[in-house]
Amino acid sequence: MALRGKPTKIEDVAERANVSIMSVSRALRGVEGVSEATRTKILKIARQMSYVPNSAARSLAVANSNLIGISLPTFAGEVFADVLNGMRRTFDTAGYSTVIDTTEYNPEAELNWIRRLLAWQPAAIILTGIHHHPETRRLLQAAPVPVLEIWDHTDDPIDINVGINHFAVGEALGRYAVSLGYRKPAYVGTPIGHDLRADARYTGVKRVFEDACGIDVMIAPTSFDNAFIVGSNGTEALLHDNPPDVIFYLNDLMAFGGLMKCQTRGLHVPADIGLIGFNGLAVLSVLPLTLTTIETPRRQMGVIGAQKLLAKMNGISTERSIELPVKLRPGQSTRAQ
Amino acid sequence: MALRGKPTKIEDVAERANVSIMSVSRALRGVEGVSEATRTKILKIARQMSYVPNSAARSLAVANSNLIGISLPTFAGEVFADVLNGMRRTFDTAGYSTVIDTTEYNPEAELNWIRRLLAWQPAAIILTGIHHHPETRRLLQAAPVPVLEIWDHTDDPIDINVGINHFAVGEALGRYAVSLGYRKPAYVGTPIGHDLRADARYTGVKRVFEDACGIDVMIAPTSFDNAFIVGSNGTEALLHDNPPDVIFYLNDLMAFGGLMKCQTRGLHVPADIGLIGFNGLAVLSVLPLTLTTIETPRRQMGVIGAQKLLAKMNGISTERSIELPVKLRPGQSTRAQ
């Protein structure tokens, strides 16, 4: 407990308790092989001495760690925060610490982070999405680490996968819009090629409109701004000439930006134009009208993902791939049936 | 590079390169003591063998790590995301990995996390705010770890501090409202005692109104809901009987919820009531009117904090405590001067 001195180690505790190092190790870890009396004594002394275990030493000895790496595209928005919260609580109570990275949708950044993380012999790695740097898959399959890919669904995960089918989401939204009679669709999002999940949804919408009515989906000019602003500006651009009768947004935040723009432009929603979001965020509850959107099971995805991963880490075999259902939530931002 | 086999270690590389372990170690770390020729050869072979260093072993040998712990209250909202992004980029390029925790404003949770983190001999620890569990300060001052406290400002940090003066922020907002002639103030936030920074701002507002006009600040009933909803519901409650002429919100998101509520209730802002936020978030830019708020230097706080910390870690002494300026941004949600 010396100020800024050498930290106490197991040996120090053992000495003070008049037992061997191993007894201390066992007592501290709560494993069998110590009498209740000595265990109690050891724990008391360890506390007195402010003993802090050295995770690096332990990690070196057992050839793994209690670190779990989580890679997210971004902290922006509440979306990934929900997923994270769902997972972290579970891991926390299981004694794991989480090392978090944000890739900003850059596969190379993700790969570099994975490299650094692997040096810590993490207990597991969680990646967002199923599109990675080519090297990433090779690297992870060679490493003795369970890998969870989340958000996207795929039948061929690196290891295990829990997610939703974004293409199907797009199709569902497209079909719904077609059924409401919309025939001049447009899309507002980030540049194509950036967020591949969003692209998949867009493609789903596009496919439906093509197949059902041979109609193309306009794409608004876009940027990498804040979501509200992208939504607002993209909508603005679409309203100029020959405006659409319905706009699909990459997510609810952009839809919200679009709604505000429509209001300031004096456009009535849904009389003049329909707006469709994605995610089912909390912000929707305070809007003047309910938004037509898809509710995603974000927290649930985190919880299930964490559980599957823990199971796998404990040697229990589970399904490699789980597709979670989503829910279309019709709102007042599109015309009635 | 064996599939799921033992990872290659320095010794393996040394063998293949016909040099000693130490030469490989030196070459890999980029330190002096290896000829350019052998260094090149070693690096090449290491790459071929997909060598990944073992951070635990290194950490054990040098008695520290390249991990930096960051504790935040929550991932919700873009506020802490901004701070985080400001810091992480800096640390990342300096070769550090970040271990992140969210405390949900619970000092005990923070303490537990710190305990676990200390076991990794982190290179630094970053905490949000200056109010911690009593044990936390003791623990950290005894540990040989630089500590940065961020967001709040204090003259007596655990180690170093970069933040803003929340009480002064409250005073500034209060004075501005008084100068505009508001005399029936109210406050909407989370329950007092939860977010101590927000409490400090509220106290600043309260003090000003008391001192200047002997007026008390009403407090809206509240909950731990999503910020939008708290803002909306709190506003609703205040509007019932004897409504205020101005409402201070814990943050912009709540103010936004309040604004939406006022609109649906047919109240005109600012003619009927003034609304005041805090933070200067991006969402404001798409609202139908600009919000009177305080702009906080969130990203800057992260960047400066990270730099100060890196300086300290490199043995360069800096100021213990830095107070960052904030900017009052008058908007259309309060009456004109």
Added chain:
DNA sequence: CTGTTAGCGCGTTCAC
């Protein structure tokens, strides 16, 4: 139930 021995992979130290 308790203790002893032998590493885990790397970096420091000191030789050559």
Added chain:
DNA sequence: GTGAACGCGCTAACAG
């Protein structure tokens, strides 16, 4: 410029 020995703090495996 290069290498051999030793130790970092802990735990698995074995002995008593």
